[in-house]
Amino acid sequence: MGSLSIWHWLIVLVVVILVFGTKKLRNLGTDLGSAVKGFKDGMKTEEDKSAQTKAEIPPSTGQTIEGEARKETPKV
Numbered sequence: 001m002g003s004l005s006i007w008h009w010l011i012v013l014v015v016v017i018l019v020f021g022t023k024k025l026r027n028l029g030t031d032l033g034s035a036v037k038g039f040k041d042g043m044k045t046e047e048d049k050s051a052q053t054k055a056e057i058p059p060s061t062g063q064t065i066e067g068e069a070r071k072e073t074p075k076v
Helices: 006-020 022-043 046-056
Strands: none
Touching: 006 022
């Protein structure tokens, strides 16, 4: 009797939807998601941001690219 069953949670969910409406709940979810994303971006240090931008910059002239050259096999 101390814990809530799935039926209790379903009744609470129905009451919340009736009180607030689906549109307001959808807007609340979108706002909450954007706030969490902004918080995560704000928590990144400057080193993390600069390392991320360096990884996204394509190699330019004068940079060494390591890799392996393979001979192309003829298509059958």
